Amino acid sequence: MRIWISLARTLLLTSCGSAPQFTKYIPETLASNKENSNSATQPPSPEQPSPKHIPEHLLVFPASSFASPVGEKEYVTEKRDRSDEWYNALDFGESRHLGEDWNKNSGGDTDCGEPVYAAAAGEIVLAEDAGPGWGNVVIIEHTAPNGTKLRTLYGHLTTIDRNEGTVARREKIGTIGNANGRYKCHLHFELRSADSPLWSEPGPGYSDSREGSLDPSEFIRKTRR
Numbered sequence: 001m002r003i004w005i006s007l008a009r010t011l012l013l014t015s016c017g018s019a020p021q022f023t024k025y026i027p028e029t030l031a032s033n034k035e036n037s038n039s040a041t042q043p044p045s046p047e048q049p050s051p052k053h054i055p056e057h058l059l060v061f062p063a064s065s066f067a068s069p070v071g072e073k074e075y076v077t078e079k080r081d082r083s084d085e086w087y088n089a090l091d092f093g094e095s096r097h098l099g100e101d102w103n104k105n106s107g108g109d110t111d112c113g114e115p116v117y118a119a120a121a122g123e124i125v126l127a128e129d130a131g132p133g134w135g136n137v138v139i140i141e142h143t144a145p146n147g148t149k150l151r152t153l154y155g156h157l158t159t160i161d162r163n164e165g166t167v168a169r170r171e172k173i174g175t176i177g178n179a180n181g182r183y184k185c186h187l188h189f190e191l192r193s194a195d196s197p198l199w200s201e202p203g204p205g206y207s208d209s210r211e212g213s214l215d216p217s218e219f220i221r222k223t224r225r
């Protein structure tokens with residue numbers, strides 16, 4: 001396990017992105033998981049689907065039941081453009097990222113304290129300080145009419161405004177933060193399906209395996225139709 005942790009740290013430290021990287025948070029449950037530890041020592045499978053791929057059986061949520069977790073508009077573009085004040089600084093699947101890093105166009109820490117909204121109606125299943133690499137984290141479970149479940153994760157929050165019970169779509173659940181000063185402020189936002197090995201935990205934020213992790217903005221786009 002020591003070798004794996006050392007290798008994982010090397011990979012984390014050498015992966016480059018426009019957002020700061022996690023360097024210490026390696027959950028014991030992941031480190032001891034044989035499948036995941038193998039994936040850290042082998043190149044990614046060429047059969048791994050495109051990061052943008054959303055399985056059809058997950059597109060069963062009502063139209064427009066998912067929205068953006070940041071911004072005054074219900075939907076914001078991923079580009080740093082003038083259509084809204086927000087952009088995605090590190091995309092899902094880029095540099096092994098398991099989520100999206102949402103920032104204000106104005107950069108730096110100008111988004112500290114901005115509201116973070118539930119992307120869809122659901123039930124809070126986790127709300128806690130998840131350690132130095134994460135800061136405050138909220139996970140919400142969303143259930144489609146046919147019983148299909150997804151979970152969204154909101155990381156590095158300054159405050160947690162809702163820590164239990166049900167929430168409405170776009171209800172404020174917290175504020176954007178910097179994980180107690182570790183990064184420039186941004187929202188790390190993830191979407192997971194129920195086959196995710198990280199279903200009930202914050203997870204590593206970055207991984208060679210995207211099993212059960214989905215591109216949040218791509219999913220939101222597809223459910224708008």
Ligand SMILES: [Zn+2]
Nearest residue numbers: 099100101188
């Ligand atoms: Zn991130």
